Each structure stands twice: as C-alpha cells, then as structure tokens.
Amino acid sequence: MGAEEITRIKEGCMIVAVIPAKEGSTRLPNKNLLKINGKTLIEHAVESAKKSNKIKKIYVSTDSNDIAELVTKTGIEVIRRGKELSGEAPLIDVYRHAWKKIDNADITHIVGIQPDNPDRTTDIDAAVEYAIKTNIDNVFTVNREGKRNGALNILNLNALSAQPFVYSSSIRDDCTNIHSYFDYLMAAHNLSDYKERIPVAGRFIGKNEPVFIIAEAACNHMCQVDMAKKMIDLAADAGVDAIKFQTYKAEKLARREATTYWAGKTISQIEYYQRLDKFGQDEYRILFEYAGKKGIIGFSTPFDLDSASMLNEVGVPLFKIATCDLPDKRLLRHIAGFNKPILLSTGASTPEEIDGAVKTIFEKGNFQLVVLACTLSYPTKDEDAYLLRIKSLQERYPNLTIGLSDHTEPDENMIIPSVGVSLGAKVVEKHYTLDRSMTGSGHFYSVNPTDLKKMVANIRLTEKVMGKEGLAVLKAEQPARESARRSIVAERAIKKGEVISSDMLGLKRPADGLSGDKIDLILGKRARTDIKPDQMITLDMVENNS
Numbered sequence: 001m002g003a004e005e006i007t008r009i010k011e012g013c014m015i016v017a018v019i020p021a022k023e024g025s026t027r028l029p030n031k032n033l034l035k036i037n038g039k040t041l042i043e044h045a046v047e048s049a050k051k052s053n054k055i056k057k058i059y060v061s062t063d064s065n066d067i068a069e070l071v072t073k074t075g076i077e078v079i080r081r082g083k084e085l086s087g088e089a090p091l092i093d094v095y096r097h098a099w100k101k102i103d104n105a106d107i108t109h110i111v112g113i114q115p116d117n118p119d120r121t122t123d124i125d126a127a128v129e130y131a132i133k134t135n136i137d138n139v140f141t142v143n144r145e146g147k148r149n150g151a152l153n154i155l156n157l158n159a160l161s162a163q164p165f166v167y168s169s170s171i172r173d174d175c176t177n178i179h180s181y182f183d184y185l186m187a188a189h190n191l192s193d194y195k196e197r198i199p200v201a202g203r204f205i206g207k208n209e210p211v212f213i214i215a216e217a218a219c220n221h222m223c224q225v226d227m228a229k230k231m232i233d234l235a236a237d238a239g240v241d242a243i244k245f246q247t248y249k250a251e252k253l254a255r256r257e258a259t260t261y262w263a264g265k266t267i268s269q270i271e272y273y274q275r276l277d278k279f280g281q282d283e284y285r286i287l288f289e290y291a292g293k294k295g296i297i298g299f300s301t302p303f304d305l306d307s308a309s310m311l312n313e314v315g316v317p318l319f320k321i322a323t324c325d326l327p328d329k330r331l332l333r334h335i336a337g338f339n340k341p342i343l344l345s346t347g348a349s350t351p352e353e354i355d356g357a358v359k360t361i362f363e364k365g366n367f368q369l370v371v372l373a374c375t376l377s378y379p380t381k382d383e384d385a386y387l388l389r390i391k392s393l394q395e396r397y398p399n400l401t402i403g404l405s406d407h408t409e410p411d412e413n414m415i416i417p418s419v420g421v422s423l424g425a426k427v428v429e430k431h432y433t434l435d436r437s438m439t440g441s442g443h444f445y446s447v448n449p450t451d452l453k454k455m456v457a458n459i460r461l462t463e464k465v466m467g468k469e470g471l472a473v474l475k476a477e478q479p480a481r482e483s484a485r486r487s488i489v490a491e492r493a494i495k496k497g498e499v500i501s502s503d504m505l506g507l508k509r510p511a512d513g514l515s516g517d518k519i520d521l522i523l524g525k526r527a528r529t530d531i532k533p534d535q536m537i538t539l540d541m542v543e544n545n546s
Contacts, residue, residue, distance in 0.1 A: 013132060014106040016057045017049040018079070018098045019113050021071075022086040023064030027179050032067060032115045034178075036188045041115035041178070042067065044191075046076055049113055052124040061085075061098045091153070099160045108157060114150025116178040117141075119190035122152050127171060131156065137166040141173040144398070149177045174398060182355060185362040190399050192367040198341045198401070201297050201317040203241055205341065205370055206401055211421055211459050213240045215432040215452055216405075219276035220441045221245070228287050231434060234449040236294040239456040243291055244320060244429070247284070247311060248303035250274040276441060285314050305334050312338045318368075320429075323347035323376050323405075326357045336364035343427065344369060345405045346389075347376030351396065358397070370427055371397060373420075374405040379445030382408055385416060390423040403427025410436075410447045414455040418462040430455060487513030487536050488522060494531040499524060500542065506534075513538065 021042050025031040033040050039047070042060065049058045060071040061079040063086045068078045079101045085094050095110050111128065113120075122141055131139040137159040141151040151173040159166045176187040189195065197206025205212045215235040221228035228245075235243045250273035258269040279287075284300065291298030301320040302308035308319070308331065318341040325331050326349050335342060342361060346354050354371070361369055373389040385408050393402045404420035406428065417428045431446035447455060473481060486507040494504055500522055507516050513536040514522070525542040 013054070013108045014056060014104065015054050015109045015111060015128060016059060016102065016104075016107055017052070017055045017111045017113055018095055019045045019049070019058065019060045019115060020091060020094045021045075021060055021062045021064070021067050021115055023062070023067065024086065028181060028184065031178060031184075032064075033070070034184055036118060036184075036191050040070065041118050042071065043074070044118035045113045045115040046071075046074065048120060048124065049111070052111075052128070054125050054128045055111055059098060059102065061094055091150070092155075092159070095153070095155055096160055096162070110155045110160060112150070112153035112155065114153075117149055117151040117173075117175045118178070119187045120151035120173055120175040122171060122173045122175075124152065127152055128154060130171070131169075134169065135167075136169045137163075138168040140168065140170055141175075142170045143177070144172065144174050146170075149173065149175060151175045182359050185359055186397075186399070189362060189367040189369075194367045194369075195399050198368045198370065200341050201292075203297070205427060207426060209426065211425070211463060212242070212403070212427045213456055213459060214427065214429040215240045215243045216429050216446075217243050217432050218246045218442055218446075220431075220433040220438070220443055220446060221279075222438075222440060223276060223278035225283055225286060227434065228283075229290055231432065232287065232291050232294055232296070232298070234434070235432065235452065236291075236296045238449060238453040239460070240296055240452070242297035242299060243432075245279070245284070245287070245298075245300040246276075246303070246322075247279070247300045247307040248273065248277055249307065250277050252304040252306070281310050281314055284311065288314060288316065302331075302335070305331060308335050308338075312340075317341070318343065321345065321357075323349065323374055327353060329356075329360050332357055332360045333364055336361040336366040339364075339366050339368075341368040341370070342366065343372055343403065343429070345372045345374045346393070347374035347405070354393075354396075358400075370401045370403050372403045372405040372427060372429065373425070375407060378407055378442060379409045380407040382411075382416070387416075387420050387423055390420060390425050394424055401426050403429070405429040407431065407445065409445050410451045414447070414451055414458055417455050418458040421459050421462045422466060428455075428459060481511065483510050485509070485511035485515065487511055487515065488519060489513075490531045490533055490535050490537060493533050494527050496527050496530050498527050500527060505537070508534070512536070 021032045032042050046058060049055050059077050059079050061081055062068055063081050063083055071078050079098050081097055085097055095112050099110055131154040137156050139154040140148055142148050176183050178184050178187055197204040197209055217231050221231060232243055250270050253273055254269035256270055259266045260269055260272055288298035299316040299318050300311055301322050302311050319335050320343040323345040344357060371393055373393055375384050375386055377384055390402055390404060402424060404425040406417050408416050417430060431442055432452055433443040433446035436443050436448055486509050489506050489508050491504055491506040522537060522542055525544055528541055528543050531541060
C-alpha cells in the first residue's frame, strides 16, 4: 500500500460491518438464531454495529434462507454466499467475498462482527480508530488467554486484497465465545442485569460492592426461639449483613442406617438431626422479621423441596444451596424457579459438577448466582482451607461473583476470612454460635460473638487497605512526594564556563526543581553563569540544551 493510498484512508475512510452468520453449527445447532433477552445472536451483533459512529453500513453474510429472511425484515442488507464458504471455511474468505460483492470502491475497512460473541465489551469506534491510526492491516480480538475470538476483526484493503505482507495486531475482549449450550448460558448471564451486582433486600452483592458477611447460625439455636433471637441480636451488633439458618426434616435428609461422619462419633444421623429440625414456618417468620428489625437479613439453607417452598412462602430474599446438594438438579431447579438470589457452595466438587449446577440454575432463567469456595470438612484444618480456590473459581467463571464459605476453626486473630477477601471473595460465610462449649450441633468449630465482631472488623479493614487496582500517584502521596523527593543542586561552587561533572552535583529536598531523572541534561554541559553551593540548578544555567 503506497503513501497516497494510506493518506486517502486516513482522510476519508469508508467503513462497513459484515456479520457472518452461517446456517449450520456442529456443536450447537441453529446457534445464530438462539435468543438472549428476546433477540437472536445476529440481532445482538447488528446492535453492536449500530452503536458505532464510524460504521456507515451493515451487511449480513449468510448461506441460510431463514437467516436471510430474518435479517431482511430488520432492514439490513444480506449478502448470499454458497456452501463452499460455510462449514469450516476461513472467515477471511467470507470477508473477502463480502468485499467483492459489495463492490464499492470507496470501502477502506471491513469490521467483522461474529454473532457468537454477543457480550463483547470492545469499543468498536476506538478499535477502528486504532486500526486507522496505526495502519494495521488486521486488528482482531483475543481473550485473556490470548486465543482469538470473533468479537471484532478489522480488515483494511491490504488484508482484503490478500497482499503478501499483512500486519496484524490484537486487542483483548473477554467476551464469551459461544460453542456450547453452557457458553450460551454464560453469555446470557453476562447480558443480564446481574453481571455486576445482585440486589438483596436493600443491599447488593457484587464485585464492586462491600463484602457481604453472613453469620451462619445453622441450627446452633438448638430449636429455641429466644436463643435464636439472641444470636440475631449479637450478630447485628457485630455488623454482619445477614444471619443464615439451616432448614430440613431428618427423615428427608438421611436413611435410617446412615451414621454420622464427623467428630469421630458413630451415631444415627436421623437421631442427630431430629433434635434440630423443630422449627417451622411460624418460627422462621418470627425470626426473619426480627432480623429485619435489627437491620440484617434473615434467610436459610433448605435441604429439601418442602423446606425450600416453605422458606419462599415466608419471604426469604435469597437462598443458600449447601455443598452436599450441589448435584441435586431437582432441588436446584426448584430453588432457581423462585427467581431469587442463590449462593452455591462448591466444596468436594469437581469442575464439571460445578458447571452442571451453574447450568441447571441458569437454564431456569435465574442469573442471580454467587459461587462460594468451600472445603467440605468440619472443622477444616488450616492446611486444607485451600483459599486459592477463590482465584480458581474467578478464572473459571470470570463474570460471576465469587465468595467463601469458611469452615476453619476460629483463630485468635480471626484472619483467615480476611485472607479470603484479599483474594477476591465478595461474600464470606462463617459458622456462628453463642458458646463454642455447647454440644449437640456444630458449636465447636463456630465463631462466638466476640470472634464474629473481630472477623467483621478485620474484613472491613481489609477492604479499606486493599483500595483499587492500578499504578498512579495517590492524592495522599502528593505532599510527601513534593517534600521527600529531591532536586538537583550544586554540591560546590561552579564557575561560569566549567564543564559540569557528577561530583559537582547533589540531590537535596524538596522536589521543587529538576528531579534526578533529568541529571543527564546537566552532566557534561558548561555552566552559563556562576552557580553557588547548594543552589538549585535549572536548565537555563547550562549551555547546549536545545
């Protein structure tokens, strides 16, 4: 491409969008016609193109009669292509075919927008501007792993005309690349109202929200309403956001022959849980209303369908699904159907099992999901806490909010939950009791009210000191920066005409003159005037600095 052609492109660009939408899809049939928020993936791509001020016209390239009919109704022009340009045909050939079919000599760039990346985040106009300014032949998007996706593909005439040297550059877009039904559901989540934050009874759970702290009271109230109320009082006083209980019926939880698996004892699970399953709708209604009056949220983990329905009737604003019930699709579907926020605990689960649970919940159209890292061990030894699971979940589900359900025994300083927060946990759940010496439930590995207050204080301090990502001079640093940094001064008297050497110079506070990184502008230069000892040196005091 010659200089004249480059100048023409920069001064008068004609940019069009081409949306490739083939009929078939090997892994996900009729993928391009799937709908999110009532619009097909093709329509989402068209909307992205329409938001651009630089794109002058939009075309859809397809081999499908159904897609052509849909697109024509929207007023978008269709470019028909043969089957030889479908299947696994390279997209560059599709874009070149479209360029030739359009047959407009003024076109300088084609912006390719694939429908299977509907949650793209790249600013199209900024990307186009970058392609034009740098004169890159092919600018394309990649994900966080550097793998190419179809969010954007900006091609100039050099790339479209298949010149031998094509200069490429990539920009990052962590959009979903839809290949499977699970990918489709994740994209639907990302385009929902719950990607950034989830509303819960006047509060919010999300990546940019304060940590949502839950006192997990379980059944440590021993089925005594007064004791449960006292737990609510002290939890509210500690500053938690919510208190959570557990709701079940022993006969629906375990078979008669099942024995306990914790604390080295072997007794009937039925016998154990029958002591703790006495609360019903009336008691929960009393407790949740009481929690509300105390300024915190009351809710519970249901372990069966009836318990879930009862809690929903009482009006709980969110649900927790216990680790042990992660594979229970029936329970997951039932709870997801209430269309309320869900906390999903993932201890002792494989990645595939977690994917399955997420998929089951999303299939119900409920995208109000928080995934909790957890170790299914009571209590969890410190070395088994594996808090880095928080990071692993963030990597696997980058657009979901991740939290921590912590089962470690309380340490003296209550630091472990704060470590989880420093790793990115935005929900923290910790078992809670009035007295760790009590028996008959999970008291011994729970925090007492004093520990709970300390835990909350530590989490809030952790949030405060973490601040925001990025490298920049803070406002708080500016006074010290100006006073503690140094300026170049004369270490001794320097006579006019002397060549300035390093031993003649010093660096002294404050930083109101030339900083140390400017010293090369002084060294080896002649002094234009006499300079006194300790005098701050400026550029006009030396020669040859033009």
